[in-house]
Amino acid sequence: MKKATLLILLMAIVFTGYAQDDAAIPGSGTQKSSGDLPAKTFFINPLGLLQFGPVLSTEKRIGETNGYISPHLRVGYLGVLTHLVWSADYVSPLNLGVGLSYRSMIPNDVNNNLWYLGGGLELNTGSARYDTGTSSETQNDAVGIAVLANFGYRWRTNAGRFVGVGILAGVSTSIYDEEYYVDDGSLYADYSGEAIAFGMFEITFGWEKN
Numbered sequence: 001m002k003k004a005t006l007l008i009l010l011m012a013i014v015f016t017g018y019a020q021d022d023a024a025i026p027g028s029g030t031q032k033s034s035g036d037l038p039a040k041t042f043f044i045n046p047l048g049l050l051q052f053g054p055v056l057s058t059e060k061r062i063g064e065t066n067g068y069i070s071p072h073l074r075v076g077y078l079g080v081l082t083h084l085v086w087s088a089d090y091v092s093p094l095n096l097g098v099g100l101s102y103r104s105m106i107p108n109d110v111n112n113n114l115w116y117l118g119g120g121l122e123l124n125t126g127s128a129r130y131d132t133g134t135s136s137e138t139q140n141d142a143v144g145i146a147v148l149a150n151f152g153y154r155w156r157t158n159a160g161r162f163v164g165v166g167i168l169a170g171v172s173t174s175i176y177d178e179e180y181y182v183d184d185g186s187l188y189a190d191y192s193g194e195a196i197a198f199g200m201f202e203i204t205f206g207w208e209k210n
Contacts, residue, residue, distance in 0.1 A: 043206025053079035088128035097124040122146040140179040146172035164204040
């Protein structure tokens with residue numbers, strides 16, 4: 001409930017800032033008139049608070065092409081679904097994901113909004129504890145690699161801002177995933193090599209720089 005309240009508050013703050021520019025809300029004003037693609041962007045996906053963590057991303061255009069290189073940071077600890085998947089007594093704040101993607105911007109003939117399509121890789125880490133305070137307390141440490149696919153649509157404004165909606169989906173495979181007893185360090189279970197499919201909806205708020 002606290003995370004849901006934080007999400008609502010965060011999105012309200014962002015919308016308030018965007019509302020100062022009529023064009024920021026799709027269909028409410030004049031859209032960005034220039035057909036030029038931005039040299040750089042920065043954007044956030046606060047909807048991740050209700051999923052596997054909010055995502056902070058930036059993009060840098062590759063020369064004069066429609067392609068962009070995009071590193072990102074996903075704060076998995078802050079996601080509601082992260083805690084539900086672990087189902088643990090304690091989840092470490094170091095549940096994080098860092099990744100690098102390639103994204104292609106696809107202009108359309110109707111306006112200067114953009115479709116985008118891309119893919120990439122993410123290195124994710126996580127740790128959790130079970131049966132805390134007992135003699136059978138265990139800790140699960142995991143490191144995984146995720147292969148990602150991403151697509152969506154952006155509404156752009158004259159003020160260099162954009163609002164986007166999209167889907168991020170992929171498969172994460174654990175390269176190290178062991179659960180062990182805290183008391184003596186003996187192995188409880190080895191989940192290394194297991195794969196899990198996942199998906200996230202995106203509502204992004206971003207800024208462009210030429």
